[in-house]
Amino acid sequence: MKQLTPMDAQFFYSDAPHQPMVIGGLWICDQNSAPNGLVRHKDIIRFIDSRLSSTSLFRRRLQHAPLRLDDPYWLEDKHFDLEYHIRHVGLPQPGDWRQLCIFAARAMSRSLDMERAPWEITVIEGLNNVDGVPPGSFALLLRFHHAYVDGKSGVEITTLLMDDQIEFDDNTYRQPLNERMPTRTQMWAKTMPRLLGQSLRSARAGLSVARKGLQLAAQLRGEASPDQRRVPSALFNAQVSPHRSYGAMTWSLAELKQIRRCAERSTLNDVIIAIIAGGLRRYLLRREALPVEQSLVALCPVAMRPESARRDMGNLISMMLIGMGTDMADPQLRLQAVTERTQRGAPLAKEVMHELITSLGEMLPAPMRMLGGWLQSQVRYVSRFPLQNTLITNVPGPTNGAEKKYFAGAEILATYPIVPVFDGMGLSHGITSLYGQIILGVLADRQMLPDMDVYIDCLRDSTAEYLALAGELRAAADEPPARPGNARRRQAPARSQEPSAQ
Numbered sequence: 001m002k003q004l005t006p007m008d009a010q011f012f013y014s015d016a017p018h019q020p021m022v023i024g025g026l027w028i029c030d031q032n033s034a035p036n037g038l039v040r041h042k043d044i045i046r047f048i049d050s051r052l053s054s055t056s057l058f059r060r061r062l063q064h065a066p067l068r069l070d071d072p073y074w075l076e077d078k079h080f081d082l083e084y085h086i087r088h089v090g091l092p093q094p095g096d097w098r099q100l101c102i103f104a105a106r107a108m109s110r111s112l113d114m115e116r117a118p119w120e121i122t123v124i125e126g127l128n129n130v131d132g133v134p135p136g137s138f139a140l141l142l143r144f145h146h147a148y149v150d151g152k153s154g155v156e157i158t159t160l161l162m163d164d165q166i167e168f169d170d171n172t173y174r175q176p177l178n179e180r181m182p183t184r185t186q187m188w189a190k191t192m193p194r195l196l197g198q199s200l201r202s203a204r205a206g207l208s209v210a211r212k213g214l215q216l217a218a219q220l221r222g223e224a225s226p227d228q229r230r231v232p233s234a235l236f237n238a239q240v241s242p243h244r245s246y247g248a249m250t251w252s253l254a255e256l257k258q259i260r261r262c263a264e265r266s267t268l269n270d271v272i273i274a275i276i277a278g279g280l281r282r283y284l285l286r287r288e289a290l291p292v293e294q295s296l297v298a299l300c301p302v303a304m305r306p307e308s309a310r311r312d313m314g315n316l317i318s319m320m321l322i323g324m325g326t327d328m329a330d331p332q333l334r335l336q337a338v339t340e341r342t343q344r345g346a347p348l349a350k351e352v353m354h355e356l357i358t359s360l361g362e363m364l365p366a367p368m369r370m371l372g373g374w375l376q377s378q379v380r381y382v383s384r385f386p387l388q389n390t391l392i393t394n395v396p397g398p399t400n401g402a403e404k405k406y407f408a409g410a411e412i413l414a415t416y417p418i419v420p421v422f423d424g425m426g427l428s429h430g431i432t433s434l435y436g437q438i439i440l441g442v443l444a445d446r447q448m449l450p451d452m453d454v455y456i457d458c459l460r461d462s463t464a465e466y467l468a469l470a471g472e473l474r475a476a477a478d479e480p481p482a483r484p485g486n487a488r489r490r491q492a493p494a495r496s497q498e499p500s501a502q
Contacts, residue, residue: 001063001073001179001190004147006361006369008314009071011146012062012114013373014422018242020111021147023154024418025432026104026248026441027140027407028133033166034409039138041088044123047168047408049082051160057148058085061117065191066184071366073190076179077117085119091126091139100130100139101452105246107141108418108443118145133413140407146420150315151395152303155432159398162405162412198365205362212356219348231321232291235284236426236448237386243446247456248416251438251463259466262332262473266339269394271466272438273298273342274335276392276429277324278462283455284326295323299388299425300342302349303395318354320345321388331465332473377423390427393419397433405434417441 004012015021031039052058056076063075091099103124112118124139142161144154182190259271277296284290298321305316322341325334361369397415398405405412417430418441426445431438442455449455 001075001182002314003073004071005314005358006071006364007317007358008147009366010361010369010373011315012072013370014376015111015114015145015147015373016377017111019240019377019420019422020109021145021420021422022108022112022143023146023149023151023420023430024104024108024141024143025154025158026100026416026418027142028127028130028137028413028415029140029407029410030134030137030413031410032134032136033406033411035166039408039410041123044408045082045086048086048121048161050169052082055157055160057157058119059117062114063182063187065366066187068370069367070191070194075181078181080117084116085121087120087122089122089124091124093126093128095126095128095130097130098453100124100127101246101248104141104418105244105443105446107143108246108420109242109244112143112145114145118148119143137413138410146315148314150303150305150317151301151393151417151419151430152305153314153316155395155397161407162398163407164403164405166406166409168406168408195365202363202365205359208355208359209363212352212359216348216352216356219352230294231297231386231388232294233386234291234296234389235287235289236389236445237424238426238445238448239423240421240426240445241447244421245444245446245449245452246418246442247452248439248441249456249459250414250440253433253436253438255463255467256438258470259335259463262466262470263335263339265343266335267342268438269300270335270339270342272394272431272440273300273322273324273392274331274338275459275462275466276390276440277326277334277338278331278465279455279459280324280390281326281329282458282461286454286458290326292327294327296326296389298322298324298390298392300345301391301393302346302354304350304354318349319357320349320353322392331462331469335466386424388425390429391419391421391425392429392431394431397439402435414439418443421445 011021029039031037059076059080060074061077062072064072089103091103107122112120120143122141124141127133127137127139128135130137142158149157256268256271259275260266260268263270276298280296281290300320300322302318302320303316304318320342322338322345325337328334328337364372395417412434414437415432415434416439417432419428419430421428421443426448428443430441430443433439440459442452444452444455
């Protein structure tokens with residue numbers, strides 16, 4: 001049995017009907033590539049069943065400690081029923097992108113059954129009017145509990161459901177776990193030493209927190225000093241409702257590389273954050289809700305998972321807070337600011353924040369962390385003291401090349417990420433990649449952001465603004481220098497118009 005870490009357990013304790021801690025992915029599949037141009041439901045079950053031999057993760061469920069005095073364990077589900085985890089639905093007519101996003105949003109508002117292995121795959125038929133998708137295609141909505149996997153391990157595990165060829169090996173051999181259901185006496189035998197050793201673990205963790213806290217304070221006063229000292233309150237910093245909205249868009253890798261030249265030393269992550277900041281600025285100006293004097297702050301998870309543990313269960317992440325530059329109208333200055341802030345924040349996240357977050361979890365016994373998760377879902381303090389305004393997480397996909405991937409013989413056309421929202425942060429952005437495309441998925445609380453299509457348009461406008469800026473800077477660099485005496489003042493590059501607050 002593997003026990004949940006304090007970070008894993010916190011995602012479990014924070015799960016509530018209005019904020020399910022579920023991460024997901026929406027795949028678009030073209031079954032025309034399959035034999036006879038058809039993928040039947042039994043083919044999908046047979047295909048997934050054949051992949052269960054690669055990992056034991058799909059067959060594990062939670063086993064609670066006696067009286068819940070300690071964090072739960074992962075244990076093989078002896079009554080595992082594959083067909084329970086695979087659902088099959090038809091998309092309402094006209095079967096377009098909007099209907100697909102509505103279905104995904106509604107599904108992501110539901111919690112998973114934690115009495116079983118906490119994952120589901122829903123096969124969605126009837127994609128007949130989605131632009132760029134052949135009629136008769138189907139979608140897959142994959143959902144995993146966040147206590148089960150983080151973003152990186154989630155992508156790695158879902159790649160087990162991808163093939164490099166159309167035909168697949170129907171091998172239903174299952175990796176044996178050799179686990180027996182522990183008796184009550186055995187569970188108490190595991191729990192009591194943990195309870196007796198909690199004081200020592202708390203003391204060690206407390207020393208680590210003190211050491212890393214001093215290191216954090218020193219760096220915040222020095223090289224990692226933030227540009228602003230507080231997080232402004234925005235539309236998305238309130239208690240979330242049980243309802244969601246979802247949308248997505250894509251960039252080509254070439255587009256983002258072109259924009260990257262607008263600021264020295266910028267990375268693709270910096271470009272994406274700056275584009276999202278521009279979209280948020282436009283959207284909030286439309287809503288007359290943009291904090292003018294301070295920038296919105298993005299929470300950016302940083303993967304700490306070594307290659308040797310890329311398909312392991314659980315969460316191995318750190319955190320980085322980045323001022324997005326939403327208070328800057330100039331897109332070039334915004335990208336430069338984001339680049340400088342990420343360069344200061346990334347070392348801090350890897351060297352200090354990961355151990356600090358881990359130690360904070362280990363300081364408190366499981367019942368106290370469970371109580372804290374319940375209080376967090378009941379008390380509305382998060383809207384009064386926001387820690388961040390939105391979440392942006394980027395997890396590279398299984399391939400950036402042109403090699404095709406297949407699911408049960410159907411060609412996978414796109415994979416859209418879905419990242420949960422929670423109290424105090426009702427807007428999340430997940431980014432991944434496939435076939436040289438960078439894919440953005442946006443999940444939001446429906447009451448906070450009811451017009452997802454408008455927000456996606458704002459993100460597209462922000463992208464167009466950066467592409468125009470990149471073109472102007474490239475043209476200016478190619479322009480021959482003016483001769484002495486004939487020099488004239490060159491006009492500043494034109495900026496696309498922003499909606500103004502009335």
